[in-house]
Amino acid sequence: GTARADGVRAGGGTRGADGVAVASGARATAVAGRASEEGPVPVISPLVRRLARDNGVDLRRLPGSGPEGLILRADVENAIERGATRTDTAPAPVPSSAPVTDGTRVPLKGVRGAVADKLSRSRREIPDATCWVDADATELMRARAAMNAAGGPKVSLLALLARICTAALARHPELNSRVDLEAREIVRLDHVHLGFAAQTERGLVVPVVRDAHARDAESLTAEFARLTDAARAGTLTPGELTGGTFTLNNYGVFGVDGSTPIINHPEAAMLGIGRIVPKPWVHEGELAVRQVVQLSLTFDHRVCDGGTAGGFLRYVADCVEQPAVLLRTL
Incomplete structure:
Protein backbone atom coordinates (compact mmCIF):
# COMPACT_ATOMS: atom_id res chain seq x y z
CA GLY A 1 0.00 0.00 0.00
CA THR A 89 -19.92 25.19 16.30
CA ALA A 90 -17.79 25.77 19.38
CA PRO A 91 -19.40 24.74 22.68
CA ALA A 92 -20.65 27.44 25.00
CA PRO A 93 -18.00 28.66 27.44
CA VAL A 94 -18.05 27.26 30.94
CA PRO A 95 -19.40 29.85 33.40
CA SER A 96 -16.78 31.26 35.69
CA SER A 97 -17.00 33.32 38.82
CA ALA A 98 -14.17 35.50 37.56
CA PRO A 99 -15.21 38.52 35.48
CA VAL A 100 -14.50 38.27 31.75
CA THR A 101 -12.58 41.18 30.26
CA ASP A 102 -12.12 41.86 26.57
CA GLY A 103 -8.96 43.92 26.80
CA THR A 104 -8.43 46.93 24.58
CA ARG A 105 -10.37 46.95 21.29
CA VAL A 106 -8.94 48.90 18.37
CA PRO A 107 -11.37 49.58 15.50
CA LEU A 108 -10.17 48.13 12.20
CA LYS A 109 -10.92 51.14 10.03
CA GLY A 110 -9.32 53.91 8.06
CA VAL A 111 -5.87 53.13 6.64
CA ARG A 112 -5.46 50.11 8.94
CA GLY A 113 -8.80 48.69 7.85
CA ALA A 114 -8.06 49.22 4.17
CA VAL A 115 -4.65 47.56 4.53
CA ALA A 116 -6.21 44.63 6.41
CA ASP A 117 -8.76 44.07 3.64
CA LYS A 118 -6.15 44.22 0.90
CA LEU A 119 -3.68 41.92 2.65
CA SER A 120 -6.41 39.41 3.42
CA ARG A 121 -7.49 39.37 -0.21
CA SER A 122 -3.91 38.94 -1.37
CA ARG A 123 -3.27 35.98 0.91
CA ARG A 124 -6.62 34.45 -0.02
CA GLU A 125 -6.25 34.77 -3.81
CA ILE A 126 -2.53 34.67 -4.60
CA PRO A 127 -0.50 31.44 -4.32
CA ASP A 128 2.72 33.16 -3.33
CA ALA A 129 6.23 31.80 -2.88
CA THR A 130 9.43 33.43 -1.67
CA CYS A 131 13.09 33.03 -2.63
CA TRP A 132 16.03 34.94 -1.19
CA VAL A 133 19.78 35.44 -1.50
CA ASP A 134 22.54 37.23 0.38
CA ALA A 135 24.54 39.72 -1.68
CA ASP A 136 27.73 41.70 -1.15
CA ALA A 137 26.62 45.33 -1.45
CA THR A 138 30.08 46.83 -0.84
CA GLU A 139 30.60 47.92 -4.45
CA LEU A 140 27.08 49.38 -4.69
CA MET A 141 27.73 51.48 -1.59
CA ARG A 142 31.03 52.67 -3.08
CA ALA A 143 29.35 53.53 -6.37
CA ARG A 144 26.74 55.60 -4.58
CA ALA A 145 29.42 57.44 -2.58
CA ALA A 146 31.28 58.24 -5.82
CA MET A 147 28.10 59.54 -7.45
CA ASN A 148 27.34 61.83 -4.54
CA ALA A 149 30.94 63.05 -4.32
CA ALA A 150 30.77 64.23 -7.94
CA GLY A 151 28.35 67.03 -7.09
CA GLY A 152 24.76 67.63 -8.05
CA PRO A 153 21.64 66.21 -6.34
CA LYS A 154 22.32 63.36 -3.97
CA VAL A 155 21.25 59.88 -5.10
CA SER A 156 19.50 57.68 -2.55
CA LEU A 157 20.22 54.00 -2.08
CA LEU A 158 16.53 53.25 -2.63
CA ALA A 159 16.71 54.96 -6.01
CA LEU A 160 19.66 52.80 -7.08
CA LEU A 161 17.83 49.66 -5.97
CA ALA A 162 14.74 50.83 -7.87
CA ARG A 163 16.84 51.35 -11.00
CA ILE A 164 18.23 47.84 -10.64
CA CYS A 165 14.70 46.54 -10.10
CA THR A 166 13.29 48.12 -13.27
CA ALA A 167 16.22 46.74 -15.29
CA ALA A 168 15.49 43.28 -13.90
CA LEU A 169 11.81 43.60 -14.82
CA ALA A 170 12.81 44.45 -18.38
CA ARG A 171 14.60 41.10 -18.50
CA HIS A 172 11.83 39.20 -16.70
CA PRO A 173 8.50 40.87 -17.69
CA GLU A 174 6.50 37.98 -16.26
CA LEU A 175 6.86 39.60 -12.85
CA ASN A 176 5.44 42.94 -14.02
CA SER A 177 1.98 41.53 -14.57
CA ARG A 178 -1.32 40.64 -12.99
CA VAL A 179 -3.80 37.77 -13.25
CA ASP A 180 -7.27 38.32 -14.73
CA LEU A 181 -9.25 35.60 -12.99
CA GLU A 182 -12.43 36.09 -14.98
CA ALA A 183 -10.66 35.82 -18.34
CA ARG A 184 -8.14 33.27 -16.98
CA GLU A 185 -5.32 35.30 -18.49
CA ILE A 186 -1.98 36.72 -17.34
CA VAL A 187 -1.77 40.39 -18.32
CA ARG A 188 1.82 41.55 -18.86
CA LEU A 189 2.11 45.29 -18.41
CA ASP A 190 4.05 47.70 -20.61
CA HIS A 191 4.95 50.24 -17.93
CA VAL A 192 6.53 49.84 -14.51
CA HIS A 193 4.64 51.83 -11.90
CA LEU A 194 6.80 51.11 -8.86
CA GLY A 195 5.20 51.05 -5.44
CA PHE A 196 7.29 51.34 -2.29
CA ALA A 197 6.23 50.58 1.25
CA ALA A 198 6.20 53.62 3.55
CA GLN A 199 5.45 53.44 7.27
CA THR A 200 3.54 56.44 8.63
CA GLU A 201 1.76 57.32 11.86
CA ARG A 202 -1.49 56.41 10.10
CA GLY A 203 -0.18 52.97 9.13
CA LEU A 204 1.49 51.35 6.15
CA VAL A 205 0.92 52.97 2.76
CA VAL A 206 2.34 52.17 -0.68
CA PRO A 207 2.87 55.30 -2.81
CA VAL A 208 3.49 54.66 -6.52
CA VAL A 209 6.24 56.12 -8.70
CA ARG A 210 4.75 56.41 -12.19
CA ASP A 211 6.83 55.22 -15.15
CA ALA A 212 9.73 54.26 -12.94
CA HIS A 213 11.35 52.41 -15.85
CA ALA A 214 11.82 55.72 -17.70
CA ARG A 215 13.46 57.58 -14.78
CA ASP A 216 17.13 57.89 -13.93
CA ALA A 217 18.54 57.65 -10.41
CA GLU A 218 18.23 61.41 -9.72
CA SER A 219 14.59 61.51 -10.85
CA LEU A 220 13.78 58.43 -8.77
CA THR A 221 15.44 59.97 -5.72
CA ALA A 222 13.39 63.15 -6.04
CA GLU A 223 10.11 61.31 -6.54
CA PHE A 224 10.71 58.94 -3.62
CA ALA A 225 11.38 61.97 -1.40
CA ARG A 226 8.28 63.83 -2.60
CA LEU A 227 5.95 60.88 -2.10
CA THR A 228 7.45 60.01 1.29
CA ASP A 229 6.87 63.56 2.54
CA ALA A 230 3.29 63.47 1.25
CA ALA A 231 2.72 60.10 2.93
CA ARG A 232 3.89 61.40 6.30
CA ALA A 233 1.77 64.52 5.92
CA GLY A 234 -1.27 62.47 4.90
CA THR A 235 -1.70 64.35 1.62
CA LEU A 236 -1.24 61.51 -0.89
CA THR A 237 -3.95 61.46 -3.54
CA PRO A 238 -5.82 58.28 -4.56
CA GLY A 239 -3.91 58.37 -7.84
CA GLU A 240 -0.60 58.30 -5.95
CA LEU A 241 -1.68 55.24 -3.97
CA THR A 242 -3.08 53.07 -6.76
CA GLY A 243 -2.07 51.56 -10.07
CA GLY A 244 1.21 49.99 -8.98
CA THR A 245 2.59 47.08 -11.01
CA PHE A 246 5.47 46.00 -8.72
CA THR A 247 6.48 46.90 -5.16
CA LEU A 248 9.86 47.53 -3.57
CA ASN A 249 9.90 46.98 0.20
CA ASN A 250 12.92 48.32 2.09
CA TYR A 251 12.29 46.72 5.48
CA GLY A 252 15.98 47.09 6.31
CA VAL A 253 15.14 50.52 7.73
CA PHE A 254 13.55 48.65 10.66
CA GLY A 255 16.84 46.92 11.44
CA VAL A 256 15.84 43.46 10.19
CA ASP A 257 17.62 41.19 7.73
CA GLY A 258 14.78 39.33 6.03
CA SER A 259 11.05 39.03 5.60
CA THR A 260 8.39 37.22 3.57
CA PRO A 261 6.08 40.12 2.68
CA ILE A 262 2.55 39.73 1.38
CA ILE A 263 2.18 40.76 -2.28
CA ASN A 264 0.38 44.04 -2.87
CA HIS A 265 -2.74 42.76 -4.66
CA PRO A 266 -3.27 42.64 -7.67
CA GLU A 267 0.46 42.82 -8.41
CA ALA A 268 2.49 39.69 -9.09
CA ALA A 269 5.65 40.24 -7.04
CA MET A 270 7.48 42.24 -4.38
CA LEU A 271 11.21 42.69 -3.86
CA GLY A 272 12.33 42.97 -0.25
CA ILE A 273 15.56 44.63 0.89
CA GLY A 274 17.04 43.88 4.31
CA ARG A 275 19.50 45.98 6.27
CA ILE A 276 23.06 46.33 4.94
CA VAL A 277 25.52 45.31 7.64
CA PRO A 278 29.21 44.35 7.82
CA LYS A 279 29.65 40.57 7.83
CA PRO A 280 32.43 38.05 7.21
CA TRP A 281 32.45 37.24 3.47
CA VAL A 282 34.73 35.38 1.09
CA HIS A 283 35.90 38.00 -1.41
CA GLU A 284 38.32 37.08 -4.20
CA GLY A 285 39.28 33.93 -2.34
CA GLU A 286 40.01 35.67 0.96
CA LEU A 287 37.92 36.11 4.09
CA ALA A 288 37.01 39.79 4.47
CA VAL A 289 34.47 42.04 6.15
CA ARG A 290 31.97 43.18 3.51
CA GLN A 291 28.66 45.08 3.47
CA VAL A 292 26.07 42.30 3.08
CA VAL A 293 22.34 42.55 2.36
CA GLN A 294 19.63 39.92 2.12
CA LEU A 295 17.31 40.23 -0.90
CA SER A 296 13.98 38.41 -1.04
CA LEU A 297 11.43 38.05 -3.80
CA THR A 298 7.84 37.06 -3.09
CA PHE A 299 6.03 36.19 -6.31
CA ASP A 300 2.71 34.91 -7.62
CA HIS A 301 3.41 31.34 -8.68
CA ARG A 302 0.66 31.57 -11.30
CA VAL A 303 2.61 34.03 -13.47
CA CYS A 304 5.94 32.19 -13.46
CA ASP A 305 7.90 29.29 -12.05
CA GLY A 306 10.89 29.30 -9.73
CA GLY A 307 13.38 29.51 -12.58
CA THR A 308 12.08 32.90 -13.69
CA ALA A 309 11.84 34.20 -10.13
CA GLY A 310 15.35 32.95 -9.37
CA GLY A 311 16.69 34.52 -12.56
CA PHE A 312 15.18 37.89 -11.61
CA LEU A 313 16.61 37.76 -8.10
CA ARG A 314 20.02 36.60 -9.29
CA TYR A 315 20.22 39.51 -11.75
CA VAL A 316 19.31 41.96 -8.97
CA ALA A 317 21.99 40.43 -6.72
CA ASP A 318 24.58 40.59 -9.54
CA CYS A 319 23.85 44.31 -10.03
CA VAL A 320 24.15 44.92 -6.29
CA GLU A 321 27.49 43.11 -6.18
CA GLN A 322 28.80 44.50 -9.46
CA PRO A 323 26.98 47.74 -10.39
CA ALA A 324 28.76 47.76 -13.76
CA VAL A 325 26.49 44.86 -14.80
CA LEU A 326 23.65 47.38 -14.92
CA LEU A 327 25.45 49.36 -17.65
CA ARG A 328 24.67 46.57 -20.11
CA THR A 329 20.96 47.43 -20.00
CA LEU A 330 21.12 51.24 -19.80
Whole structure:
Protein backbone atom coordinates (compact mmCIF):
# COMPACT_ATOMS: atom_id res chain seq x y z
CA GLY A 1 0.00 0.00 0.00
CA THR A 2 0.97 3.66 -0.07
CA ALA A 3 1.53 6.07 2.80
CA ARG A 4 -0.86 8.93 3.39
CA ALA A 5 0.44 12.38 4.34
CA ASP A 6 -0.67 11.81 7.94
CA GLY A 7 1.36 8.60 8.17
CA VAL A 8 -1.54 6.10 7.96
CA ARG A 9 -0.95 3.24 5.55
CA ALA A 10 -3.69 2.67 3.00
CA GLY A 11 -4.53 0.32 0.18
CA GLY A 12 -4.25 1.32 -3.49
CA GLY A 13 -6.19 4.28 -4.75
CA THR A 14 -6.57 6.91 -7.41
CA ARG A 15 -5.46 10.54 -7.53
CA GLY A 16 -7.84 13.44 -7.08
CA ALA A 17 -8.06 16.75 -8.91
CA ASP A 18 -5.36 18.32 -6.74
CA GLY A 19 -2.88 15.56 -7.58
CA VAL A 20 -2.85 13.66 -4.27
CA ALA A 21 -3.80 10.06 -3.69
CA VAL A 22 -7.41 9.57 -2.60
CA ALA A 23 -9.08 6.81 -0.61
CA SER A 24 -10.42 3.70 -2.23
CA GLY A 25 -11.36 0.18 -1.18
CA ALA A 26 -10.97 -0.33 2.53
CA ARG A 27 -10.27 3.37 3.07
CA ALA A 28 -13.68 4.33 1.78
CA THR A 29 -15.31 3.14 4.98
CA ALA A 30 -13.02 5.32 7.07
CA VAL A 31 -13.63 8.33 4.82
CA ALA A 32 -17.37 7.85 4.92
CA GLY A 33 -17.25 8.00 8.68
CA ARG A 34 -15.68 11.45 8.79
CA ALA A 35 -18.43 12.85 10.98
CA SER A 36 -17.15 10.74 13.85
CA GLU A 37 -15.13 12.70 16.32
CA GLU A 38 -12.73 9.75 16.65
CA GLY A 39 -12.43 8.78 12.95
CA PRO A 40 -9.89 10.08 10.47
CA VAL A 41 -10.46 13.39 8.73
CA PRO A 42 -10.66 12.89 4.91
CA VAL A 43 -7.86 15.30 4.11
CA ILE A 44 -4.54 14.22 2.64
CA SER A 45 -2.96 17.44 1.41
CA PRO A 46 -0.95 19.17 4.17
CA LEU A 47 -1.60 22.47 2.39
CA VAL A 48 -5.35 21.99 2.83
CA ARG A 49 -4.86 21.16 6.51
CA ARG A 50 -2.73 24.27 7.06
CA LEU A 51 -5.22 26.50 5.22
CA ALA A 52 -8.01 25.18 7.42
CA ARG A 53 -5.99 25.53 10.61
CA ASP A 54 -4.85 29.09 9.83
CA ASN A 55 -8.44 30.19 9.14
CA GLY A 56 -10.16 28.30 11.95
CA VAL A 57 -12.12 25.86 9.77
CA ASP A 58 -13.18 22.64 11.52
CA LEU A 59 -12.47 19.91 8.98
CA ARG A 60 -14.61 17.35 10.85
CA ARG A 61 -17.72 19.42 10.11
CA LEU A 62 -16.83 20.15 6.50
CA PRO A 63 -18.29 18.01 3.65
CA GLY A 64 -15.78 17.18 0.92
CA SER A 65 -16.48 17.52 -2.78
CA GLY A 66 -13.62 15.29 -3.91
CA PRO A 67 -13.70 11.57 -4.72
CA GLU A 68 -15.34 9.58 -1.92
CA GLY A 69 -15.76 12.70 0.20
CA LEU A 70 -12.16 13.92 0.12
CA ILE A 71 -11.88 17.52 1.33
CA LEU A 72 -10.19 19.69 -1.29
CA ARG A 73 -8.68 23.16 -1.07
CA ALA A 74 -11.74 24.62 -2.78
CA ASP A 75 -13.96 23.21 0.00
CA VAL A 76 -11.90 24.99 2.66
CA GLU A 77 -11.81 28.25 0.70
CA ASN A 78 -15.60 28.14 0.27
CA ALA A 79 -15.97 27.56 4.01
CA ILE A 80 -13.76 30.57 4.72
CA GLU A 81 -15.92 32.73 2.43
CA ARG A 82 -19.05 31.58 4.30
CA GLY A 83 -17.40 32.23 7.64
CA ALA A 84 -17.71 28.58 8.64
CA THR A 85 -14.99 28.58 11.32
CA ARG A 86 -14.66 26.66 14.54
CA THR A 87 -16.47 29.43 16.34
CA ASP A 88 -19.65 28.49 14.45
CA THR A 89 -19.92 25.19 16.30
CA ALA A 90 -17.79 25.77 19.38
CA PRO A 91 -19.40 24.74 22.68
CA ALA A 92 -20.65 27.44 25.00
CA PRO A 93 -18.00 28.66 27.44
CA VAL A 94 -18.05 27.26 30.94
CA PRO A 95 -19.40 29.85 33.40
CA SER A 96 -16.78 31.26 35.69
CA SER A 97 -17.00 33.32 38.82
CA ALA A 98 -14.17 35.50 37.56
CA PRO A 99 -15.21 38.52 35.48
CA VAL A 100 -14.50 38.27 31.75
CA THR A 101 -12.58 41.18 30.26
CA ASP A 102 -12.12 41.86 26.57
CA GLY A 103 -8.96 43.92 26.80
CA THR A 104 -8.43 46.93 24.58
CA ARG A 105 -10.37 46.95 21.29
CA VAL A 106 -8.94 48.90 18.37
CA PRO A 107 -11.37 49.58 15.50
CA LEU A 108 -10.17 48.13 12.20
CA LYS A 109 -10.92 51.14 10.03
CA GLY A 110 -9.32 53.91 8.06
CA VAL A 111 -5.87 53.13 6.64
CA ARG A 112 -5.46 50.11 8.94
CA GLY A 113 -8.80 48.69 7.85
CA ALA A 114 -8.06 49.22 4.17
CA VAL A 115 -4.65 47.56 4.53
CA ALA A 116 -6.21 44.63 6.41
CA ASP A 117 -8.76 44.07 3.64
CA LYS A 118 -6.15 44.22 0.90
CA LEU A 119 -3.68 41.92 2.65
CA SER A 120 -6.41 39.41 3.42
CA ARG A 121 -7.49 39.37 -0.21
CA SER A 122 -3.91 38.94 -1.37
CA ARG A 123 -3.27 35.98 0.91
CA ARG A 124 -6.62 34.45 -0.02
CA GLU A 125 -6.25 34.77 -3.81
CA ILE A 126 -2.53 34.67 -4.60
CA PRO A 127 -0.50 31.44 -4.32
CA ASP A 128 2.72 33.16 -3.33
CA ALA A 129 6.23 31.80 -2.88
CA THR A 130 9.43 33.43 -1.67
CA CYS A 131 13.09 33.03 -2.63
CA TRP A 132 16.03 34.94 -1.19
CA VAL A 133 19.78 35.44 -1.50
CA ASP A 134 22.54 37.23 0.38
CA ALA A 135 24.54 39.72 -1.68
CA ASP A 136 27.73 41.70 -1.15
CA ALA A 137 26.62 45.33 -1.45
CA THR A 138 30.08 46.83 -0.84
CA GLU A 139 30.60 47.92 -4.45
CA LEU A 140 27.08 49.38 -4.69
CA MET A 141 27.73 51.48 -1.59
CA ARG A 142 31.03 52.67 -3.08
CA ALA A 143 29.35 53.53 -6.37
CA ARG A 144 26.74 55.60 -4.58
CA ALA A 145 29.42 57.44 -2.58
CA ALA A 146 31.28 58.24 -5.82
CA MET A 147 28.10 59.54 -7.45
CA ASN A 148 27.34 61.83 -4.54
CA ALA A 149 30.94 63.05 -4.32
CA ALA A 150 30.77 64.23 -7.94
CA GLY A 151 28.35 67.03 -7.09
CA GLY A 152 24.76 67.63 -8.05
CA PRO A 153 21.64 66.21 -6.34
CA LYS A 154 22.32 63.36 -3.97
CA VAL A 155 21.25 59.88 -5.10
CA SER A 156 19.50 57.68 -2.55
CA LEU A 157 20.22 54.00 -2.08
CA LEU A 158 16.53 53.25 -2.63
CA ALA A 159 16.71 54.96 -6.01
CA LEU A 160 19.66 52.80 -7.08
CA LEU A 161 17.83 49.66 -5.97
CA ALA A 162 14.74 50.83 -7.87
CA ARG A 163 16.84 51.35 -11.00
CA ILE A 164 18.23 47.84 -10.64
CA CYS A 165 14.70 46.54 -10.10
CA THR A 166 13.29 48.12 -13.27
CA ALA A 167 16.22 46.74 -15.29
CA ALA A 168 15.49 43.28 -13.90
CA LEU A 169 11.81 43.60 -14.82
CA ALA A 170 12.81 44.45 -18.38
CA ARG A 171 14.60 41.10 -18.50
CA HIS A 172 11.83 39.20 -16.70
CA PRO A 173 8.50 40.87 -17.69
CA GLU A 174 6.50 37.98 -16.26
CA LEU A 175 6.86 39.60 -12.85
CA ASN A 176 5.44 42.94 -14.02
CA SER A 177 1.98 41.53 -14.57
CA ARG A 178 -1.32 40.64 -12.99
CA VAL A 179 -3.80 37.77 -13.25
CA ASP A 180 -7.27 38.32 -14.73
CA LEU A 181 -9.25 35.60 -12.99
CA GLU A 182 -12.43 36.09 -14.98
CA ALA A 183 -10.66 35.82 -18.34
CA ARG A 184 -8.14 33.27 -16.98
CA GLU A 185 -5.32 35.30 -18.49
CA ILE A 186 -1.98 36.72 -17.34
CA VAL A 187 -1.77 40.39 -18.32
CA ARG A 188 1.82 41.55 -18.86
CA LEU A 189 2.11 45.29 -18.41
CA ASP A 190 4.05 47.70 -20.61
CA HIS A 191 4.95 50.24 -17.93
CA VAL A 192 6.53 49.84 -14.51
CA HIS A 193 4.64 51.83 -11.90
CA LEU A 194 6.80 51.11 -8.86
CA GLY A 195 5.20 51.05 -5.44
CA PHE A 196 7.29 51.34 -2.29
CA ALA A 197 6.23 50.58 1.25
CA ALA A 198 6.20 53.62 3.55
CA GLN A 199 5.45 53.44 7.27
CA THR A 200 3.54 56.44 8.63
CA GLU A 201 1.76 57.32 11.86
CA ARG A 202 -1.49 56.41 10.10
CA GLY A 203 -0.18 52.97 9.13
CA LEU A 204 1.49 51.35 6.15
CA VAL A 205 0.92 52.97 2.76
CA VAL A 206 2.34 52.17 -0.68
CA PRO A 207 2.87 55.30 -2.81
CA VAL A 208 3.49 54.66 -6.52
CA VAL A 209 6.24 56.12 -8.70
CA ARG A 210 4.75 56.41 -12.19
CA ASP A 211 6.83 55.22 -15.15
CA ALA A 212 9.73 54.26 -12.94
CA HIS A 213 11.35 52.41 -15.85
CA ALA A 214 11.82 55.72 -17.70
CA ARG A 215 13.46 57.58 -14.78
CA ASP A 216 17.13 57.89 -13.93
CA ALA A 217 18.54 57.65 -10.41
CA GLU A 218 18.23 61.41 -9.72
CA SER A 219 14.59 61.51 -10.85
CA LEU A 220 13.78 58.43 -8.77
CA THR A 221 15.44 59.97 -5.72
CA ALA A 222 13.39 63.15 -6.04
CA GLU A 223 10.11 61.31 -6.54
CA PHE A 224 10.71 58.94 -3.62
CA ALA A 225 11.38 61.97 -1.40
CA ARG A 226 8.28 63.83 -2.60
CA LEU A 227 5.95 60.88 -2.10
CA THR A 228 7.45 60.01 1.29
CA ASP A 229 6.87 63.56 2.54
CA ALA A 230 3.29 63.47 1.25
CA ALA A 231 2.72 60.10 2.93
CA ARG A 232 3.89 61.40 6.30
CA ALA A 233 1.77 64.52 5.92
CA GLY A 234 -1.27 62.47 4.90
CA THR A 235 -1.70 64.35 1.62
CA LEU A 236 -1.24 61.51 -0.89
CA THR A 237 -3.95 61.46 -3.54
CA PRO A 238 -5.82 58.28 -4.56
CA GLY A 239 -3.91 58.37 -7.84
CA GLU A 240 -0.60 58.30 -5.95
CA LEU A 241 -1.68 55.24 -3.97
CA THR A 242 -3.08 53.07 -6.76
CA GLY A 243 -2.07 51.56 -10.07
CA GLY A 244 1.21 49.99 -8.98
CA THR A 245 2.59 47.08 -11.01
CA PHE A 246 5.47 46.00 -8.72
CA THR A 247 6.48 46.90 -5.16
CA LEU A 248 9.86 47.53 -3.57
CA ASN A 249 9.90 46.98 0.20
CA ASN A 250 12.92 48.32 2.09
CA TYR A 251 12.29 46.72 5.48
CA GLY A 252 15.98 47.09 6.31
CA VAL A 253 15.14 50.52 7.73
CA PHE A 254 13.55 48.65 10.66
CA GLY A 255 16.84 46.92 11.44
CA VAL A 256 15.84 43.46 10.19
CA ASP A 257 17.62 41.19 7.73
CA GLY A 258 14.78 39.33 6.03
CA SER A 259 11.05 39.03 5.60
CA THR A 260 8.39 37.22 3.57
CA PRO A 261 6.08 40.12 2.68
CA ILE A 262 2.55 39.73 1.38
CA ILE A 263 2.18 40.76 -2.28
CA ASN A 264 0.38 44.04 -2.87
CA HIS A 265 -2.74 42.76 -4.66
CA PRO A 266 -3.27 42.64 -7.67
CA GLU A 267 0.46 42.82 -8.41
CA ALA A 268 2.49 39.69 -9.09
CA ALA A 269 5.65 40.24 -7.04
CA MET A 270 7.48 42.24 -4.38
CA LEU A 271 11.21 42.69 -3.86
CA GLY A 272 12.33 42.97 -0.25
CA ILE A 273 15.56 44.63 0.89
CA GLY A 274 17.04 43.88 4.31
CA ARG A 275 19.50 45.98 6.27
CA ILE A 276 23.06 46.33 4.94
CA VAL A 277 25.52 45.31 7.64
CA PRO A 278 29.21 44.35 7.82
CA LYS A 279 29.65 40.57 7.83
CA PRO A 280 32.43 38.05 7.21
CA TRP A 281 32.45 37.24 3.47
CA VAL A 282 34.73 35.38 1.09
CA HIS A 283 35.90 38.00 -1.41
CA GLU A 284 38.32 37.08 -4.20
CA GLY A 285 39.28 33.93 -2.34
CA GLU A 286 40.01 35.67 0.96
CA LEU A 287 37.92 36.11 4.09
CA ALA A 288 37.01 39.79 4.47
CA VAL A 289 34.47 42.04 6.15
CA ARG A 290 31.97 43.18 3.51
CA GLN A 291 28.66 45.08 3.47
CA VAL A 292 26.07 42.30 3.08
CA VAL A 293 22.34 42.55 2.36
CA GLN A 294 19.63 39.92 2.12
CA LEU A 295 17.31 40.23 -0.90
CA SER A 296 13.98 38.41 -1.04
CA LEU A 297 11.43 38.05 -3.80
CA THR A 298 7.84 37.06 -3.09
CA PHE A 299 6.03 36.19 -6.31
CA ASP A 300 2.71 34.91 -7.62
CA HIS A 301 3.41 31.34 -8.68
CA ARG A 302 0.66 31.57 -11.30
CA VAL A 303 2.61 34.03 -13.47
CA CYS A 304 5.94 32.19 -13.46
CA ASP A 305 7.90 29.29 -12.05
CA GLY A 306 10.89 29.30 -9.73
CA GLY A 307 13.38 29.51 -12.58
CA THR A 308 12.08 32.90 -13.69
CA ALA A 309 11.84 34.20 -10.13
CA GLY A 310 15.35 32.95 -9.37
CA GLY A 311 16.69 34.52 -12.56
CA PHE A 312 15.18 37.89 -11.61
CA LEU A 313 16.61 37.76 -8.10
CA ARG A 314 20.02 36.60 -9.29
CA TYR A 315 20.22 39.51 -11.75
CA VAL A 316 19.31 41.96 -8.97
CA ALA A 317 21.99 40.43 -6.72
CA ASP A 318 24.58 40.59 -9.54
CA CYS A 319 23.85 44.31 -10.03
CA VAL A 320 24.15 44.92 -6.29
CA GLU A 321 27.49 43.11 -6.18
CA GLN A 322 28.80 44.50 -9.46
CA PRO A 323 26.98 47.74 -10.39
CA ALA A 324 28.76 47.76 -13.76
CA VAL A 325 26.49 44.86 -14.80
CA LEU A 326 23.65 47.38 -14.92
CA LEU A 327 25.45 49.36 -17.65
CA ARG A 328 24.67 46.57 -20.11
CA THR A 329 20.96 47.43 -20.00
CA LEU A 330 21.12 51.24 -19.80
